Amino acid sequence: MTTIPKTMKGVQLIGHGGPEMLQYRNDIPVPVPTSNEVLIRIAAAGVNNTDINTRIAWYSKNDGGSTDASWSGQALEFPRIQGADVCGIIVAVGENVEVARIGQRVLIEPCITEVNGRTLTTPWYYGSECDGGFAEYTVVAAKHAYAVNSNFSDTELASFPCSYSTAENMLTRAKVTAKDRVLISGASGGVGSAAVQLAKARGAYVIAITSPSKNRQLLELGVDQVVAREADLIDVLEENSVDVVIDLVAGKQWPQFLQLLKPGGRYAVSGAIGGPLVELDIRTLYLKDLSFFGCTVLNPEVFQNLVNYIEQGKIKPVVAHAFPLQEINAAQQFFLDKKHTGKIVLNITNP
Template sequence: MTAKPNQNSMKPIPKYMTGMQLTCYGGLDMLVLKDDIAVPTPGPRDVLIKVGAAGVNNTDINTRIGWYAKSADDSSTASWSGNAFKFPRIQGADVCGVVVAVGAQADPKLLHQRVLVEPCLWEVDGKTLDQPWYFGSECDGGFAQYCVVAGRHAHVVNSPLSDVELASFPCSYSTAENMLTRANVVAGDVLLVTGASGGVGSATIQLAKARGAHVIALTAAAKLDAVLALGADQSVERSADLAQALGKNSVDVVIDLVAGPAWPSLLDVLKPFGRYAAAGAIGGHMVALDMRTIYLKDLSLFGCTVLGKNVFANLVQRIASSAIKPLVAETFALADLHLAQTQFETKAHIGKLVIDIGKL
């Protein structure tokens, strides 16, 4: 039985809201803007958030086109967790907003607080999950005026930054922080990051520098100077021969978001006992692997999807202390989500594209 939420909010909560629903796998036409979606009701342990802004991510597009399916003829498992996907779905994992109602068992101190949503969810509908869900994939996310999430996943953020700026952090920066944590990046490490101008890549540069690492950024020729401006110590054009440009056995850690045909060269430049961490494959998910490289060099490989304990909380602390800065390339109205996703796929931007939910 759903508990009646505490609705001691500044304004009455409407019955219906505007949101962008993904209605089926496919093209941009599968994203439909509707203004008669019922505002979700928080369960006993949940909070209702009035969304201020929500960032655009690779996951949104990958989910829409069914990229996560392991087989081309079976899209029934094409969700982030590998479970059956349910339509319609409101996507949007990067969320900043204000808590306007709390469930009876949720922390009442969250009411009226501005929060960031932790996108990797261990609790949904009052139940602890055996395998985490992703906000906006297995459950509705933030491409709407309101969203619901377990109170434990709503993190209060004290910052002078705008909602749009704050919405640039959750997914990209937590993904980057998670990879750096899993790969145990410490001061003095030489780190190579691929896809360095994107949301996760640019976040990795900042967070790795905060740890005292020496950062080499791999990116397009037109963006070499831009990634240096973000704080990278060195930039390398992405089509370069890495062994020639950097030297074999020259890098302690590789943070990879690209994979693709050039993937073997990333292992070639790793030092013996080097660490490789991946959280994406935008250059292609099938790679050539010589197992001799793995075991003769004693390499450690980390697949990084589920956020480690305290990773998101640590990120919020970094934001509050202004240790990291937002990088927003452009903002869009919710009605222009099609345009935002189209631009996202060009990879011409540096940083994040963010949907300003206030601009319907």
Template sequence: MMFTVPENMKGVQLVGHGGPEQLVYRDDLKVPVPLKGEVLIKVAAAGVNNTDINTRTAWYSKSDNGSDDASWSGNALVFPRIQGADVCGYIVAVGEGVDSNRIGERVIIEPCLQEGNGEALAQAWYFGSECDGGFAEYTKVAAKHAYRIETALSDVELASFPCSYSTAENMLTRADVQRGETVLVTGASGGVGSAAVQLAKARGATVIAVTSESKRELLMQLGADQVINRGDNLIEALGHNHVDVVVDLVAGNQWPELLDVMKPFGRYAVAGAIGGAMVNLDVRSLYLKDLSLLGCTVLLPQVFANLVTRIEQGKIKPLVAQSFALKDIALAQHAFGDKQHVGKLVLRVDAE
């Protein structure tokens, strides 16, 4: 199978830290050339994530000037950068050492990269942060991170999976969630949270979701056994020592309550802090209850392959709230910030 690959493409470049005005839509970007061990992918759809906005605003930075360490790796972001961690597309060319039979494969990209620029990485990259991602007509990635997928789901539906669902699956894997355990998920109506509800339920866990009252019914439909209104006191709602695992994407002022509702030897997994990154920790709660605190960013080796299998087997379902044309990325990010949706917002790249 042969594809004609143009020299130029349309895409969105992030040209600096700041507001949506830093996102520039262009039609004269150079199509990337795959290096040794890489594949070139024609992007069909790309999901919008919290990390896109956090990277744009330099939220990850801990430095005084807010730009010296604003990437996932803790280094300065290189501009211009094409963001976009959630990608579904089709392999149209391969680099040296990659089987040409892979051309034509429909793939989703593992966003946490262990290989980049044709070589193994000493520190993991995130697709669209340390390297260009999927907010363009074409992108490239190491062949090992492009997973063939066989499913009747649409490209837009598949683009809702990679970042959110792999993050959720990684948290559940790191916390070793077992059948019969009780899992509390904060931020349950978001992309990662709604994925965690489904994936925890698929493991046979009892799932408690924390979300707004308006989203209660949809979370129950996704598999939540109980829904607690966001802002309600968790101790009053559940009591002390009630849950085995906390999957946290919020942090913020209510954080101490999460430790209080955990059983002795409970596991706390975190991959987000949308409610505020600074929390109060009573160390006595940590050591007297023998709790484990797990920071979850780099995916364990088996996580993405397991996710692809679950998708192909139909054990989890996509949850797409709305789709936008790529050129409307600022509108999509504005809608994302309003937090009125449940699930994912996705950019239709092949519609450009």
């Protein structure tokens, strides 16, 4: 029988700002699952752009103010344990959850639609509107803890939930099939490299935009064509040459994405690391009959599909580096340096 301590180690975000707002502590109370929840001992948790964006109030549309700086556009409650990518073991369950679930190795779905037995009208992001995975233990609604049967390590499995579900959601919304030519921006990042694998799993022709230094890694993932990040996309690929754009960058290159799309093409976006404000010629949108998909809340089938891909061996983890939890600042700086391909993971406890 697992002995559950009263306190745990973890990292708390105590306010918006720089890395100094992240405090490593060893006296955080271990959460107690309510009737429809499970308690998970966390083995590993991935680092995401969302963690940093939330810390610096990037999501705020009020000049970086704190009143709307969470993922849902509300004020964030502090202290907050961040971390949306979690692999761990269920060690206790609430009264409405089958005891047989204790001992299951699970991944947590990061888009939360149920809390304390109630269905949310607006979904939460795990580690933003509620405490997440940068600690030894966490609680979540049982429906969001997905059992996974895999030979991958905890570190490898922690690279999947957020990035791969985001990518799978974009491809699902854009209805990518084997007939499509798919252009992926920011292809060497966590979501980008996930989108590459998931698009190839569908049989699509994949074109990746990245820096030349990362060409080899992407070609090893199955990319059909690599385009340099600073290239003129129209010169390289020609207008009306792709069916789908999977965009994680936006920025100054954005108008070219619409030029590249064929009439009837689909554009899906779930990030703006190149800059959130873009120039749209509305004539291009309607004259080419384009479809736009903003992708945040996961479609209901997405996370189970992702777990199925993992268990069937159709996708593989891409882990750039792993850090211990107490080195979270170093991990986030490594992330910000953008010299890596794939995911950065924090190792937390050993099963």
